[in-house]
Amino acid sequence: MLAQLRHDASAPFAILNHPLILETRTLLWADEAACAAFAARLAAQPAVANACIELDGPLGAGKTTFVRHLLRALGVTGRIKSPTYAVVEHYELESNHGRLPVAHFDFYRFGDPREWEDAGFRDVFGQHGLKLCEWAQNAGVMRPQADLCLRIEPQTDEQRVIQATASTPTGVALLA
Structure with a gap:
């Protein structure tokens, strides 16, 4: 997660606002099956129904795969497209937790954080539902703080090391 820079005109210097970290875990996904198992455990958590999850990592890390x-664990049966070009894909599902709107974002192509505001995403993030954000750092400081950030680091084989950081009580519940 990136620190957010806030400039206070009355202060002679900028103040760094770091997101609160309530819990951090390091996970190892030995293969894609381990990724799927973690996703299924996460989908079973009631807190997922109104959470914001950021996915960070280099190209090919496995963000969209996760x-x-x-989404499959939550009940999506149709095609699941990467939102790289559309920026957001919406899903409406019925889950164990009731009606669940899901918005899957990919901010890879954002060059200016104001694009987030101009696209009207403040409204989407203000609504109930699950928000999944790839390349969230490109949306800049305009976006709300994520409940859970998953930093996915590919290894030399199929393994992935995941740094899971919960920044809210919802994020902690997701890691339970």
């Missing part, structure tokens, strides 16, 4: 496994 989202696909999570």
Whole structure:
């Protein structure tokens, strides 16, 4: 997660606002099946119904693969598209937790954080539902703080090391 920079005109220097970290875990996904198993456990948590999850990592890390496994575990049966070009894909599902709107974002192509505001995403993030954000740092400081950030680091084989950081009580519940 990136620190957010806030400039106070009355102060002679900028103040760094770091997101609160309530819990951090390091996970190892030995293969895609381990990724799918983690996604299924996450989907079973009631807190997922109104959470914001950021996915961070280099190209090819497995961010979209994880989202696909999570959406399948939540009950999506149709095609799950990467929102790289559309920026957001919406899903409406019935889950164990009731009606669940899901918005899957990919901010990879954002070059200016104001694009987030201009696109009207403040309204989407203000509504009930699950928000999944790839390349969230490109949306800048305009976006709300994520409940859970998953930093996915590919290893030399199929393994992935995941740094899971909960920044809210919802994020902690997701890691339970």
